[in-house]
Amino acid sequence: MKLIFQIFLRDVRHLWRELAVSYAVVIAYGWSTPRYWVHLEEWAATGASGLGVFFEVPFWPRLLVVLVPLAWLVAIVRVVQSDSLVGNRQFWVTRPFGWKQVLAAKISFALICANLPLLILEVYLLAKAGFAPTHYLVGLLWMQCLTSFILLLPVIALATVTATVGQFLLGVLLIVLAQFLSGLPSLLHISMGTSFLSEPVELSQFTSTDPLPTILLLAFPLVIIGLQYARRRTLLSRWLIVCLMAALVLITLFAPYRTLVHRQYPPLNAGEKTPIHLAIGGTLGTWTRTSKPDPNEVGIVLPLTIERTSPDFFLIMKGSHVEVESQNGLKWDAGWTSMNSLTLLPPDHNANVSFAVPTDFYQQFRDLDVKVRLTLAFTYFQDANRRTFVVPSGAFTLPDAGRCTATPLDPPNVYSGGPKVVFCLAPLHRPASLFLNLKLSDSTCKRPPGRPSVSASAFGTEWIQNSDSPEFGISPVVQFELAPFQYHNISTSEGLPDGMICPGTPLTLSNPQKVGDIQITQQLDNVHLPDNGSLRPR
Amino acid sequence: MTNSAIRTENLVKTYRNVSALRGLNLNVPEGAVYALVGPNGAGKTTAIKILMNIFGATHGHAEVLGVDSTRLRGRMFSSIGYVSENQESLDWMRVDAFFCFLRPFYPTWDRDLENELVRQFDLPPDRRLGELSRGVRMKAALASSLAYHPKLIVLDEPFTGLDPLVRDELIQGLLDRAEESTILISSHDLAEVETFVSHVGYLELGELRCSEELSSLTGRFREVELTFAMPPALPSVVPKSWLQISSSAAVVRFIESHFDPEKTDEQIRTLLGTAQNVTFTPMSLRSIFLAMAKTAREPA
Numbered sequence: 001m002k003l004i005f006q007i008f009l010r011d012v013r014h015l016w017r018e019l020a021v022s023y024a025v026v027i028a029y030g031w032s033t034p035r036y037w038v039h040l041e042e043w044a045a046t047g048a049s050g051l052g053v054f055f056e057v058p059f060w061p062r063l064l065v066v067l068v069p070l071a072w073l074v075a076i077v078r079v080v081q082s083d084s085l086v087g088n089r090q091f092w093v094t095r096p097f098g099w100k101q102v103l104a105a106k107i108s109f110a111l112i113c114a115n116l117p118l119l120i121l122e123v124y125l126l127a128k129a130g131f132a133p134t135h136y137l138v139g140l141l142w143m144q145c146l147t148s149f150i151l152l153l154p155v156i157a158l159a160t161v162t163a164t165v166g167q168f169l170l171g172v173l174l175i176v177l178a179q180f181l182s183g184l185p186s187l188l189h190i191s192m193g194t195s196f197l198s199e200p201v202e203l204s205q206f207t208s209t210d211p212l213p214t215i216l217l218l219a220f221p222l223v224i225i226g227l228q229y230a231r232r233r234t235l236l237s238r239w240l241i242v243c244l245m246a247a248l249v250l251i252t253l254f255a256p257y258r259t260l261v262h263r264q265y266p267p268l269n270a271g272e273k274t275p276i277h278l279a280i281g282g283t284l285g286t287w288t289r290t291s292k293p294d295p296n297e298v299g300i301v302l303p304l305t306i307e308r309t310s311p312d313f314f315l316i317m318k319g320s321h322v323e324v325e326s327q328n329g330l331k332w333d334a335g336w337t338s339m340n341s342l343t344l345l346p347p348d349h350n351a352n353v354s355f356a357v358p359t360d361f362y363q364q365f366r367d368l369d370v371k372v373r374l375t376l377a378f379t380y381f382q383d384a385n386r387r388t389f390v391v392p393s394g395a396f397t398l399p400d401a402g403r404c405t406a407t408p409l410d411p412p413n414v415y416s417g418g419p420k421v422v423f424c425l426a427p428l429h430r431p432a433s434l435f436l437n438l439k440l441s442d443s444t445c446k447r448p449p450g451r452p453s454v455s456a457s458a459f460g461t462e463w464i465q466n467s468d469s470p471e472f473g474i475s476p477v478v479q480f481e482l483a484p485f486q487y488h489n490i491s492t493s494e495g496l497p498d499g500m501i502c503p504g505t506p507l508t509l510s511n512p513q514k515v516g517d518i519q520i521t522q523q524l525d526n527v528h529l530p531d532n533g534s535l536r537p538r
Numbered sequence: 539m540t541n542s543a544i545r546t547e548n549l550v551k552t553y554r555n556v557s558a559l560r561g562l563n564l565n566v567p568e569g570a571v572y573a574l575v576g577p578n579g580a581g582k583t584t585a586i587k588i589l590m591n592i593f594g595a596t597h598g599h600a601e602v603l604g605v606d607s608t609r610l611r612g613r614m615f616s617s618i619g620y621v622s623e624n625q626e627s628l629d630w631m632r633v634d635a636f637f638c639f640l641r642p643f644y645p646t647w648d649r650d651l652e653n654e655l656v657r658q659f660d661l662p663p664d665r666r667l668g669e670l671s672r673g674v675r676m677k678a679a680l681a682s683s684l685a686y687h688p689k690l691i692v693l694d695e696p697f698t699g700l701d702p703l704v705r706d707e708l709i710q711g712l713l714d715r716a717e718e719s720t721i722l723i724s725s726h727d728l729a730e731v732e733t734f735v736s737h738v739g740y741l742e743l744g745e746l747r748c749s750e751e752l753s754s755l756t757g758r759f760r761e762v763e764l765t766f767a768m769p770p771a772l773p774s775v776v777p778k779s780w781l782q783i784s785s786s787a788a789v790v791r792f793i794e795s796h797f798d799p800e801k802t803d804e805q806i807r808t809l810l811g812t813a814q815n816v817t818f819t820p821m822s823l824r825s826i827f828l829a830m831a832k833t834a835r836e837p838a
Contacts, residue, residue: 002642003642003643006639006642006643010628010631010639013635014628014630014631084626088587088592088593089622089624089625089626090592090625090626091625091626091627091628093590093591093592093611094590094592094615094618094620094625095615095640095643096612096613096614096615096616096643096644097612097643098611098612098613099611099612101612
């Protein structure tokens, strides 16, 4: 222990400048962030944009949120590399320093450089935002774990296989490049249309391959750090990084997605009640993947009407799988397509499913009715805990959400391009599921003179969804805006009000609860494929 | 039988297609001051780095102070001092802080000896290691490796590029502590090690050409010069111990690698006849290894 402390103390003496810089940026972040909360309303009201934004208060937290981890990164890379593991000229390997002692000293340095100031910063920010830090100790520790495993662990691992900060940055660049290349199949799919990878790319958008990538991302850095300190096998460790990148790409491309989608969105069991019924909602249309249509396929849009079995169901449509069967038994499996997490809030019930069939198949059956076997994978929620909440004036506490302030803004906030009316600060994470419904005619905000009132049936909604666990980041205080961003029954001539939630405005709030991820399959008979004039035989 | 401080068996190190060591069998007796000499690229540093477990051998086995060299790490280095010309150092540290930092790692660290070494080597305590000249930095490194009375001191080309004064200081500092330690020192400068080593090994192209006590080696090598009345006919077959035999008019020269006054004299008389004048000149280490190297390169 004494020897660990001896190495640790030496590192602190050596890298005191880096430590001082990292503390300074943490302090600056801690100082500027609460000012950001306080001044946000003022700042938003100024309508600052462009270069003006640079000099406004919010610029600093946004800059510091990058500088803080950057300062940690430099200090930690330098401390790891100060007792080099690369090459064969090391000082420490022929001295009575055990590798475990050296590693423990480096971890201690990382703790006092990053984790300890982060913890203090988190406690300070929570208290400053009006949340009792003692209530969130588990969450704060979880945030420490997230920082350690997501940020520090990979940095330490990469630092152990590089000799200088320059080499480290080159390593980061190569990893970023590898990640970019791993995204190429997806880019090719988007830009060039069909490819043999199109279904994996589509499925990867809503099917998780976890826990394998997570395990690899945690295990590989740990193995590399252990291998380097215990054996200094730099070449092998570098190869391990390459293997990790390759493994992640291969997992993304060649995961057994059909099995995974079946597991993650299981079909209904026999006797289980379906939450939705499907019907064709109009005439089928056509589409093309890219601006230059592929002559070998015809893209078809199938409009659907989705009837809920309970009006309180909220749906997030994940993916669709279409199989087309002609009357003479000829089948075409169009595969899975992502539905881009289309959210259907009550009373929305329309959705489109896109798929493609080969041109020769299309030309053979375009004038005949076909059967479409449609499978939809989706997540559904049941609305719960619905209540009316009248917005008080000034700061108020919104149960299960955070501390909020209603602020009618005039002119509208240019920063996000829309009216922001309630700013909230939440401890550790945004609300897991908070649904807002505002009848626009109930708004107590003043409407500008000459602007007509909105119709009585017009309403706006917003659904905030998040994980229950703390969000990865530096600040434990998360800011979010509570405002309706989706509008219903409102005509364009009426225009949106500048402010919608003012003190006295009644809101309908609820907490939709997740019921499950499922897939349902329904056969649609007598479907007439759409006419595609360009493919009509002369 | 003397115990070995260092022993290697058939040590091989290959870098891709290049063999740096080709079956090195080295034996450094306890208490010896052993010079591992040889030209640049002979494999001296490679051998030492394998011994210090800085990297592993491709093949073979090495023991240092009775421990398999691949297991040499951590605390075991509290009885080994290693100084290398190309080792990283804590350049940002002041000399006094450097010693202060190292002290707790060595249970046998001797503060009096440390002070004595600092005085003897004239080390500036308040200067950073990185600001010191190469020679002073080597002295600081050596002092930091002597202050804990190591059983084994390994020096890899410690004198390269140093001026004679610093070199003498280093050698003196080393010799003052030689009695309690085994010393392995690698060098390509034969003249500088000849003055103080007890054993010598000659490494060339990754192979140990010879390894023995210095007195034995210098004792058995002689430059022989024979002057005859008439130019003698050189025999077609000469003893294997005669190296580089040549004649010029009535003078015959060769190097006797197993010198024994009576036996060599007898062999001369038998093979060449009676010489008018015979001189046996002792050879320097440099001359001995030059002769060995040239002989090794002659076609069989």
